[in-house]
Amino acid sequence: MNKKEFIAAFAEKGGLKLKDSEKLVNAFLETVEGALLAGNxxxxxxxxxxxxxxxxxxxxxxxxxxxxxxxxxxxxxxxxxxxxxxxxxxx
The missing domain is CATH 4.10.520.10 (IHF-like DNA-binding proteins)
Structure with missing residues (x-):
């Protein structure tokens, strides 16, 4: 499953619009990245x-x-x- 497919599955599972799902997935990934870069x-x-x-x-x-x-x-x-x-x- 690539990112695009994940976003679509996430939207379907959560009953979200595709754009909202994409924003949430991107926010999650950016948050994980930021925490790791900060040493956490x-x-x-x-x-x-x-x-x-x-x-x-x-x-x-x-x-x-x-x-x-x-x-x-x-x-x-x-x-x-x-x-x-x-x-x-x-x-």
Whole structure:
């Protein structure tokens, strides 16, 4: 499901107009992004949580050339699924 399909499904499920649904979805995404950029985790009990983790610099071997390459340290977004959602998916 892409963003456009999600917005349509969200509008239908919530009984909203497509434009209103799009505004709400965009506001949600912007809020999550803003919280993460501010260094805060976003947690929905039972569903999951997003947080920023620092990935340390490392050295790897290129599978194509066999040469050692250096990977710079960077921040990455991690999502950890919540227990309730994990149980539903596992069924």
């Amino acid at each position: 985790a976003v947690k929905f009990i039972g569903f999951g949580s997003w947080e920023i983790k620092k990935r340390e610099a490392r050295e790897m071997t290129s599978f194509q050339t066999g040469k050692k390459i250096k990977i710079k340290a960077k921040n990455v977004v991690k999502f950890k699924v919540g227990k309730i959602l994990a149980e539903k998916v596992a069924k």
